[in-house]
Amino acid sequence: xxxxxxxxxxxxxxxxxxxxxxxxxxxxxxxxxxxxxxxxxxxxxxxxxxxxxxxxxxxxxxxxxxxxxxxxxxxxxxxxxxxxxxxxxxxxxxxxxxxxxxxxxxxxxxxxxxxxxxxxxxxxxxxxxxxxxxxxxxxxxxxxxxxxxxxxxxxxxxxxxxxxxxxxxxxxxxxxxxxxxxxxxxxxxxxxxxxxxxxxxxxxxxxxxxxxxxxxxxxxxxxxxxxxxxxxxxxxx
Numbered sequence: 001x002x003x004x005x006x007x008x009x010x011x012x013x014x015x016x017x018x019x020x021x022x023x024x025x026x027x028x029x030x031x032x033x034x035x036x037x038x039x040x041x042x043x044x045x046x047x048x049x050x051x052x053x054x055x056x057x058x059x060x061x062x063x064x065x066x067x068x069x070x071x072x073x074x075x076x077x078x079x080x081x082x083x084x085x086x087x088x089x090x091x092x093x094x095x096x097x098x099x100x101x102x103x104x105x106x107x108x109x110x111x112x113x114x115x116x117x118x119x120x121x122x123x124x125x126x127x128x129x130x131x132x133x134x135x136x137x138x139x140x141x142x143x144x145x146x147x148x149x150x151x152x153x154x155x156x157x158x159x160x161x162x163x164x165x166x167x168x169x170x171x172x173x174x175x176x177x178x179x180x181x182x183x184x185x186x187x188x189x190x191x192x193x194x195x196x197x198x199x200x201x202x203x204x205x206x207x208x209x210x211x212x213x214x215x216x217x218x219x220x221x222x223x224x225x226x227x228x229x230x231x232x233x234x235x236x237x
Contacts, residue, residue, distance in 0.1 A: 012051040022177040026168030030231045040095030046102030092121045103130040113158045133174045160234035169228030176213035
């Protein structure tokens with residue numbers, strides 16, 4: 001089990017040699033800072049492998065997911081499956097809800113946000129993250145990207161009050177992250193027949209681009225109209 005947790009930690013809180021270092025490290029830091037704001041009985045909606053479970057010090061942690069086709073992860077860690085429309089819990093069942101990088105994969109999102117509001121206790125908190133600037137992934141169930149304004153409007157319309165709203169990454173990180181993903185998928189893959197060379201090329205390319213993005217993000221004017229992730233902490237009114 002510890003080996004499994006360590007593997008997840010390396011994937012979702014990776015080092016600078018990882019191709020998704022820029023997007024995942026910023027996401028991990030934000031979740032780590034905000035996770036203590038959720039207490040009691042917490043639902044992880046769209047839990048997958050529950051990679052962020054160690055960050056939450058709560059009484060009960062319930063992983064909920066949709067049993068869809070083409071999933072690539074082991075679903076034995078899911079505690080409860082739902083049908084894609086209705087969460088199988090009574091009203092006011094949870095003190096907190098956490099959902100990370102899931103909203104973009106939900107086609108009927110306004111309907112689901114209403115369901116999340118229903119099963120949350122009055123005053124309960126919702127911590128949600130979703131990408132803004134990132135390529136299509138988990139195809140074909142990647143349906144949308146949401147601006148910070150869309151996130152606020154959608155949550156407030158469902159009866160939530162925004163407590164805190166953040167963005168991770170800026171222009172330099174976005175450009176570097178997209179460049180790394182492109183090279184990794186379409187160019188470095190050409191070195192597949194030479195594993196040693198491919199591994200060395202990947203490590204060097206990822207590390208150099210990640211490091212340069214961190215440098216440029218400190219030197220250039222700080223703008224966040226182009227960014228990697230939305231992070232929102234909200235409360236049920």
